[in-house]
Amino acid sequence: MKYISLLGATGSIGTQTLDIIKEHPTEFVLAAMSVGRNIDLARKLIAEFHPELVCVLNKEDADSLRLEFPEIKFTYGFEGLSEVAVYKKSTILVNAVMGSVGLEPTLHAIEAGKAIALANKETLVTAGHIVMNAVRRNQVPLLPVDSEHSAIFQALQGEFEKNIGKLILTASGGSFRDRKRRELENVTVQDALNHPNWSMGAKITIDSATMMNKGLEVIEAHWLFDIPYEKIDVVLHKESIIHSMIEFHDSSVMAQLGTPDMRVPIQYALTYPDRLPLKTAQTLNLAKVGQLHFAEMDFERFRCLKFAYDAGIAGGTFPTVLNAANEIAVEAFLKGKITFLQIEDLIENALTYHQSIMEPSLAEIKAVDDETRKYVNSLL
């Protein structure tokens, strides 16, 4: 029986993690969870999964839920996320919260010796060296949930990292994969939220449309697999059937395939190194798929991917700025305050303005994250 702490239970990854817990009641228990503002869904999840500890975003929600569920402990706010992450009964943290707010709870869980199933890629982008040093020092498993990184992790089983020639991340191209750059000027939020292959939270769906998602994933792969940026390629693959590949030194390529279903990598992170059946997953019928397509990445069409490579290679606090500027810009786009193409303008501006700190401490990262958010907000 594995006891799980789940951050972001009301989200896309969170609810799919709960599907897996539900499908395997003799394997997994939800011990603690966090939600944000979706208190209606939180109520249903509490009634169904009976976690011992629940964190909500606001104190008022914690106070009213306490009256409804007196047997459950409620906490709230930023500190509450870490309480959930280090909950004593849990052995594994599934971090499915959105944004760099996930960083500190992850670090606390690592220090508390918990295994980490990481969906929250912003954590590794913002402070990759700090997270990886903590993982090594505490010798805890860091299990990728992001589909591309899970694919690479699965393809690496039985292999030595030293034999990797390069990683090849696949990119669907997102909601606007078939549009030219000039056709992006007047796109709406609704258009951008219409991902062709995956049903995901709003922020990552916009990231996928700007290709920032792949940029964040390049940086995530760099930290997870300790691979230099020049050995990480991205290829457009519109079907999202091949979830990513490793090319080894002898030119052999290992790929992981499957229908686009996040429950597969989530479950693998929970069962690793074992596997369990996943009754509701659709198996891959390649004959029915017929053809798989691949195309070279166009860095002028997808400027955010170039920003991410540049920020990753430059290192220091550049990736922190990239991530924080992106979070604010995407939020502004979702609220209708800026156009789609202004997302990349804001990120470029923040990166240009920034003076990087090399080998930043956690305090420096937090300060840069905060300053960047303020700076981009001031541009808005």
Ligand SMILES: NC(=O)C1=CN([C@@H]2O[C@H](COP(=O)(O)OP(=O)(O)OC[C@H]3O[C@@H](n4cnc5c(N)ncnc54)[C@H](OP(=O)(O)O)[C@@H]3O)[C@@H](O)[C@H]2O)C=CC1
């Ligand atoms: N969705 C997917 O298929 C994939 C997602 N990921 C990554 O996983 C993470 C989660 O993505 P996804 O599930 O799509 O996101 P969602 O937006 O669907 O869910 C986010 C979750 O985090 C909570 N949350 C948001 N902001 C805060 C905050 N400031 N404090 C506390 N809780 C907060 C939300 O609460 P509430 O809704 O209650 O307000 C919700 O539970 C992201 O880092 C994403 O990049 C990676 C690969 C695939």
Ligand SMILES: CC(=O)[C@@H](O)[C@H](O)COP(=O)(O)O
């Ligand atoms: C499901 C998942 O892992 C997402 O990060 C996915 O990769 C988005 O797809 P694209 O960014 O390739 O559009």
Ligand SMILES: [Mn+2]
């Ligand atoms: Mn992904």
